[in-house]
Amino acid sequence: MKYDLALFDLDGTLVDSVYDLYIALNLTLSDLAFPIVSQRLVESWVGNGIEVLVKRALSGEMQISEHLDKVLSDKAFTLFYQHYEQQVGEYSVLYQHVETGLAALRGMPKALITNKDRLFTEKLLDKLALTSHFELIICGDDMAKKPSAEPLLFACNKLNVEPSKAIMIGDSKSDILAANAAKIDVIALSYGYNQGENLKDYNPQYLCDNFLDIIPVLTQR
Ligand SMILES: O=C(O)COP(=O)(O)O
Numbered sequence: 001m002k003y004d005l006a007l008f009d010l011d012g013t014l015v016d017s018v019y020d021l022y023i024a025l026n027l028t029l030s031d032l033a034f035p036i037v038s039q040r041l042v043e044s045w046v047g048n049g050i051e052v053l054v055k056r057a058l059s060g061e062m063q064i065s066e067h068l069d070k071v072l073s074d075k076a077f078t079l080f081y082q083h084y085e086q087q088v089g090e091y092s093v094l095y096q097h098v099e100t101g102l103a104a105l106r107g108m109p110k111a112l113i114t115n116k117d118r119l120f121t122e123k124l125l126d127k128l129a130l131t132s133h134f135e136l137i138i139c140g141d142d143m144a145k146k147p148s149a150e151p152l153l154f155a156c157n158k159l160n161v162e163p164s165k166a167i168m169i170g171d172s173k174s175d176i177l178a179a180n181a182a183k184i185d186v187i188a189l190s191y192g193y194n195q196g197e198n199l200k201d202y203n204p205q206y207l208c209d210n211f212l213d214i215i216p217v218l219t220q221r
């Protein structure tokens, strides 16, 4: 087989999770008497972990404000943590064909590499009955986040697979850049949260529009 290990991203790849993030973020903003933000904006901010998401929401845009007060952002982060802990998984759903696709890949070792914190990742995986698919789960607060190569290389090392025999599957430029930095091939999925970027510009080895399209890529000889 060309690949012996599949490294999956979570948000925007396996799970459409933005609605829960949108609710928890707006509860946080309204606690702080900040303006409410749209679901579309929240979707464009997902992908770099929760701390960055909260700071983008306080700034009201992708670019985090230089003038953001540390006491305010710490407070917002604490509030968001509480709201999202209540909310996570409530309205999150698997993308089309994810269940079928993961079942078809039963024989292939898989790891999950997400920028989401462990507390939320475990709750979400549990609610969606995904946990048992993965040999290893690496979260955003375990080590450096994507686009760092560190979590990808850690997974390869832990599961005893050469990076050249692993492949990353993700929805954002962070996934592609992390894979490039680790010298790991990558499939970019077009339906997730791409932060308004054209993923083609980052030259992934493969670009797929549907989750089932990844199967022939992963199982090629
Ligand atoms: O928490 C995020 O920002 C997104 O996490 P992901 O790495 O699973 O896409």
Ligand SMILES: [Mg+2]
Pocket (backbone or CB within 6 Å): 009, 010, 011, 012, 013, 047, 170, 171, 172, 192, 193
């Ligand atoms: Mg993602």
